[in-house]
Amino acid sequence: MQTKKKLFLAAVPAAACVAALGAGVPAAHAADSWSYQANLAPVALNTPNGAASGHVMIMIKGDQATVSETVSGLADKLPTDKKTLDALGIPVAFAGAPFPHVQHVHIDGGGMCPTASADTNGDGVISTVEGQPAYGKIGTTLSVKGDTSAKAATDVTKAPGGANFTYKRTFTINQATLSAIKANKGVIVVHGLNPATAPKASLTTANSLGVTLPGASKKLALIGTAPALCGKLVQSQMNTMPTGGVQTGGGGTSGIQDQGLFYGAGALLLGAGAVLTGRRRFGKQH
Template identity: 85%
Template sequence: MQTKKLFLAAAPAAACIAALGAGAPAAHAADSWTYMANLQPVSLNTPSGAASGHFMISIDGDQATVTETVSGLADKLPTDKKTLNALGIPVAFAGMPFPHVQHIHIDGGGTCPAGSADTNGDGVISTVEGQPAYGKIGTTLSTKGATDASTATDVTKAPGGGSFTYKRTFTLNQATLSAIKNNTAVVVVHGLNPTNAPKASLTTPNSLGVTLPGASKKLALIGTAPALCGTLEKSQMSTMPSGGVQTGGGGTSGLQDQGMFYGAGGLLLAAGAVLTVRRRFAKQH
């Protein structure tokens, strides 16, 4: 009889514990979300249909797991010395995978730039001209190390090649997390393909001011201008959709040198340089 009383007394408590336990996953799930972005060519900079990508970020609290596939971008840097010099690229970079620094941008218009973003009318949208649309850097999608703005221009930590797959889990900063949840975050992949980029991107220094180590001039605009862009939107999917971007070689390894991105200026190469660069570059691919 005593045993029966103890059992009856314990039953309500057990039921309460079970109810609390059942509610825990639901509360945890409320902080877990998946967002996706279809990466499409930036107007003027990348021809329609020439490149594309798919980006997914799964967020659990402040932990983010990014899975991304990209294809159709610039593949490798040229090996010809004259071509390298014309683009402001030192010989040490010859033949290496073309680095594509990429970021989650925040605090802008929450959109990708349209052709009207080309405010100076040179036929290419620079990083600076695109900022009103996509905003500043919130998170750098680096392959290793820090993911804040400190690694924004470090090509040793950027994916490289014409096609690559990127996957990484890291702690997401609060500013980026808020922008994603407020539907104002934008994913941008930088670096144009010299074979189909606007002429001005081959002859004009980049818009934020960097000269590569060992180069005699500032890096051409192709190294920094936005190539692909996509707005992040909430999704009910937990895995990448099938039949998406075709991925080839590449991976998340970046160019093994430093200081590649961002510069400003207005130097122009001599007449005919654009055609020469494109011909030399095309012969090597």
């Protein structure tokens, strides 16, 4: 009996050491958690310095990504003048509607935002296609609901809109985007230029995607699809989501509420040719 007691007591320090060592080892899921952020700055040539800005935080745990974003200073509403609308390739039915800003995580390019040298045709504006060598193809669409794949890349009915907006959504992130972000090849791009400050060529040149809006007599001008804000994703030391302007979301489809999407005869897929809608969205996520 005495021998058993000695053996038990001898085992206690060893067990305590093992427990102490174990306490310092992160749980298995912790190794699958990361946080990244990007400061959104005006794209050279397309948006004047200081005119617009934004910040994006992406918290990733396993294959779940929670994206929080604040943006200000972008194009607010579409013009109301019929002559101006015709010149831009925008149907009169959408006059005065909030300007939609499709946005994405671009991947597998140079992992950077385009500089003025990206304007290869020298027209004074960087098109979506001209910016691709810098930021790459679309990996994930930052939509407010539904599909987040590249297939939803130009669906304005799922895009935030207006000059200023906040965005928060949790969704399953695809492996290609996740791998690119970890490899420092992830770039956030927000599209849609402000007609009041955009380069002249963006008002008179057709978009690089060949989009013609239903009911328009000509292709949509570059202002509709050209990159306005851009920011490279870098690993963040933050382990919590920022508080304040960005509201907490609820569930996988939490996003912009009433932020200026179009009402109309259906949904426009820029590049796929569906119809612009004009639903206005105001307020915060909940």
